[in-house]
Every structure is written in structure tokens, then in C-alpha cells.
Amino acid sequence: MKAKRKVAKKKGVKKKKTEKKNILKDTKSNHYFFVKDGTILKNVLDLSKHLDKMADEVFKHHVNEIKNDFSNWIKDVFKEEKLAKELLKTTDKDKTQIIILKHVIKKFR
Numbered sequence: 001m002k003a004k005r006k007v008a009k010k011k012g013v014k015k016k017k018t019e020k021k022n023i024l025k026d027t028k029s030n031h032y033f034f035v036k037d038g039t040i041l042k043n044v045l046d047l048s049k050h051l052d053k054m055a056d057e058v059f060k061h062h063v064n065e066i067k068n069d070f071s072n073w074i075k076d077v078f079k080e081e082k083l084a085k086e087l088l089k090t091t092d093k094d095k096t097q098i099i100i101l102k103h104v105i106k107k108f109r
Contacts, residue, residue: 021078023104031077033070036061044074044083044100051097059093070096 021027023044033041037058041047047070051059062069068088075084083103090096 023074023078023080023083024108027077033073033077041073044078044080045104048097048100048104051093051100054093056093059096060091063087063091063093063096065091 026042033047035041035050035054035058037055039050039054041050063071068091071084071087074080074087080103083100086099086103087096090099
């Protein structure tokens with residue numbers, strides 16, 4: 001009896017994992033993020049890396065008081081509601097990068 005419960009429990013866990021995509025792995029090409037400067041982002045770590053060299057005006061195009069394209073992409077494509085919600089709290093490029101990196105560290109340690 002206990003073995004059956006464990007199998008059923010594992011199936012439930014596996015199902016949850018398939019709902020969220022790994023934010024470090026590339027998404028399908030139809031879900032890539034096309035940055036205003038021409039850069040193509042394939043995963044969330046790409047975004048974090050690109051923030052270092054992204055021009056402020058490009059960042060402000062995607063993140064401002066009206067919208068947060070990065071938050072929307074992370075929520076819609078990677079199904080990372082918690083990270084997406086955290087990103088909505090700032091319009092600062094450095095803080096955005098810190099939020100992403102903290103999330104990655106917590107998720108994958």
C-alpha cells in the first residue's frame with residue numbers, strides 16, 4: 001500500500017514540474033524575447049546577463065511605470081508567477097537584475 005502512495009505522490013510532483021519551464025533553459029523560438037536593441041533572449045539568465053550592457057533607454061522602453069515586458073515574459077512563458085510579481089516592484093535596471101539573480105540562486109541551490 002505504501003509503495004502505491006509513493007508512486008502517486010511522485011506523479012503529482014512530476015506534473016507540477018512540467019507546468020513551469022526551467023528559467024535557465026532556452027524556451028522555444030516562438031517564445032524568445034526580442035529586445036528593442038535587437039538582442040534575442042532565450043531564457044531568464046540571458047536577460048540577467050544582458051541587463052549589464054543594456055542601454056538605459058532600451059530598459060525604459062521595456063520597463064516603466066506603465067508596463068514591465070520582462071515580468072510579462074517570465075510570467076507568460078516560464079510560468080514563474082513569484083518572480084514576475086517581484087519584478088513589478090521596481091523600474092530600476094540594477095534592482096531587476098538582483099531580483100532575477102536572487103530568484104535563480106534560491107531556486108537552484
